[in-house]
Amino acid sequence: MRSxxxxxxxxxxxxxxxxxxxxxxxxxxxxxxxxxxxFWRGVRSMNPGSHTLPxxxxxxxxxxxxxxxxxxxxxxxxxCVRDEExxxxxxxGMRGVSLRIFRSVDYEEMRGVLQSLSSSEPLGxxxxxxxxxxxxxxxxxTWLCLFINxxxxxxxxxxxxxxVLIVPLLKSNVKDxxxxxxxxxxxxxxxxxxxxxxxxxxRLEAYLYTLDNQFSYKKGLGTEIFAYLGHVIxxxxxxxxxxxxxxxxxLVVGNTLQRKFSYCSREVKMELFRSHCYSxxxxxxxxxxxxxxxxxxxxxxxxxxxxxxxxxxxxxxSLAFARNGVNNLDVVHRHSVFSLRSRAELSTNSIxxxxxxSSAYVCGPIQQRWLGLLFVQNVG
Numbered sequence: 155m156r157s158x159x160x161x162x163x164x165x166x167x168x169x170x171x172x173x174x175x176x177x178x179x180x181x182x183x184x185x186x187x188x189x190x191x192x193f194w195r196g197v198r199s200m201n202p203g204s205h206t207l208p209x210x211x212x213x214x215x216x217x218x219x220x221x222x223x224x225x226x227x228x229x230x231x232x233x234c235v236r237d238e239e240x241x242x243x244x245x246x247g248m249r250g251v252s253l254r255i256f257r258s259v260d261y262e263e264m265r266g267v268l269q270s271l272s273s274s275e276p277l278g279x280x281x282x283x284x285x286x287x288x289x290x291x292x293x294x295x296t297w298l299c300l301f302i303n304x305x306x307x308x309x310x311x312x313x314x315x316x317x318v319l320i321v322p323l324l325k326s327n328v329k330d331x332x333x334x335x336x337x338x339x340x341x342x343x344x345x346x347x348x349x350x351x352x353x354x355x356x357r358l359e360a361y362l363y364t365l366d367n368q369f370s371y372k373k374g375l376g377t378e379i380f381a382y383l384g385h386v387i388x389x390x391x392x393x394x395x396x397x398x399x400x401x402x403x404x405l406v407v408g409n410t411l412q413r414k415f416s417y418c419s420r421e422v423k424m425e426l427f428r429s430h431c432y433s434x435x436x437x438x439x440x441x442x443x444x445x446x447x448x449x450x451x452x453x454x455x456x457x458x459x460x461x462x463x464x465x466x467x468x469x470x471x472s473l474a475f476a477r478n479g480v481n482n483l484d485v486v487h488r489h490s491v492f493s494l495r496s497r498a499e500l501s502t503n504s505i506x507x508x509x510x511x512s513s514a515y516v517c518g519p520i521q522q523r524w525l526g527l528l529f530v531q532n533v534g
Contacts, residue, residue, distance in 0.1 A: 212334050223334075268288050325338055432481070452482075491524050
C-alpha cells in the first residue's frame, strides 16, 4: 500500500511538471486527427480571454497607488460626513434624539433574522460568513440579542462592525478600463453588520414606501442601469448600453431566419429581413453614444443580410443591400427619426406641444441628432 501511494505521488508530480507539454500534445493529436471541434474547445479553455486588471487607473500606477486612489475616490462619494463641519452638523441634529420607542430584540425575532441570511455571500473584513450566524447555537442567538439591544441603548456601534470592504468592478469591457467612471463599487460588509441592518429594517419598513413612477432604489431594480418600456437608461444618460442590447436581438433573429428559411427563395428571405430586421426599438431616441458602438451595430446588421443570402463576409455590404432592394441601417434610422419627428411636430396634444416649444427640445441633443441624420451637408 505504501509503495503504491509513493508511485502515485511520483506520477502526480511528473504530470504537474509536464502539464503544459501534455496539453500541447493533446491539442496536436486532435488537430492531426481532424477533431477540430475539440481542438478549438481546448484552445479556448487554455486561453479564456478573461479581462486582466489594468496597470493604471486614472493617474495612479501600481497596486498600492491604485488602492490608495480608490480609497480617496470612494471616500468622497460614499461618505455622507466628509469634513468636520458636516460631522458637527450631524451630531447637532442627533442631539436630543431619544430611542425609547425602539422595541427591543427578542429571541424569536433574532432567530428569524438569522434564518433569512444567505449562506453564499462573500466574507467581509471580519472573515466570518453569514452561515456561521445562520446555523448558530441558541446561546449565540441570546448573545446577539444582548449585543444589539446594548448598541441601541448606548447609541454606539463598534467600528469593527462598521468596517466595509469596497471592491471596484468593471462596468463594461468595451469602455476604457483606466477611467474611474467605468467602475461601480461593491460594498462587502461584515456578517454582524448584516444582522444589525435587518433588525433596523424590520422597524423601518412601516415608514418606507416608494412611488409608482420611481425607478431607482427599488427592489429588483438597479441604480446604475434600468429599463423603461424596454429602453435601457444608464446613469450617465448615454445610449451605448441600449445599442448593445438592441444589437444582440437581431443576431438571434438572423440566426433563426438563416436556419429555418435557408431553402426559401430570395424574395421570401428579403421579405423576412424587412419584417424582422427593420424594427429597432427606440433607435430614433439615440443621441449620445460612441461611434465604435454604432459601427458594431452596423456590422451586425450587414452580417445578418449576408448570412441570410449565403454571401461571403468579405463581399461589399452596400452592393448586397442595393442589389436586393433593402435598406441598410442608416436608412432605417432616418426613416424612424423622420416618422417620430413628424408625429411630434404635427401633434396637437397639450403636453407634447409644451415640450415642443421648450428650449430643451429645440436645442437639445436629440433635436441636433435628428437634424444631423435628416439633413446631410454635401462637402466639396
